[in-house]
Amino acid sequence: MKQNLNKRFKDYRGNNQLSDDENEILTHLKEDNYKILDAESVVDAKTVRDKLIEKEYPKHNFINKILWKFVIPNFNKLIIPIENSIIPSTNNKIENIFQKIFPKHIKRRMKIEKGLLTRFMLKLNYWNVNNAY
Numbered sequence: 001m002k003q004n005l006n007k008r009f010k011d012y013r014g015n016n017q018l019s020d021d022e023n024e025i026l027t028h029l030k031e032d033n034y035k036i037l038d039a040e041s042v043v044d045a046k047t048v049r050d051k052l053i054e055k056e057y058p059k060h061n062f063i064n065k066i067l068w069k070f071v072i073p074n075f076n077k078l079i080i081p082i083e084n085s086i087i088p089s090t091n092n093k094i095e096n097i098f099q100k101i102f103p104k105h106i107k108r109r110m111k112i113e114k115g116l117l118t119r120f121m122l123k124l125n126y127w128n129v130n131n132a133y
Contacts, residue, residue: 001078005033005066012062022060029063033071036078045079 009030013023032052039045053072057063071078109115 001037002034005030005070008066008070025057025060025063029057029066033066036071036075039079039082042079042083045075045082049075 009026013026018026032048032055035048036045036052039048049072052067057067106119
């Protein structure tokens with residue numbers, strides 16, 4: 001979700017000439033959205049969401065689109081990993097195994113058995129080198 005938000009903000013900033021005030025507003029909006037994703041509990045996430053709704057952002061098409069068509073409608077989906085720690089924050093099994101977010105070209109390589117085994121052996125060798133007595 002953070003990647004998706006980052007991409008949207010970066011694309012918008014790249015396509016439009018923004019003043020310093022607009023840049024600052026967008027930065028605060030992005031930080032507030034990150035606070036929801038990084039919240040320790042559901043109550044914290046809901047209080048951040050409520051403050052985000054109450055905050056007076058200027059009537060700007062991009063801000064309304066991010067806030068009212070992306071974050072608020074998907075809020076329950078965003079907090080599922082906070083509610084239940086068994087549910088992972090990513091649904092990519094490869095990333096869940098290695099606990100690392102990989103670039104797309106590595107993910108493609110690891111979808112085949114040979115690539116996954118190679119990655120596992122590299123990780124095992126790295127562990128052996130670091131934990132050798």
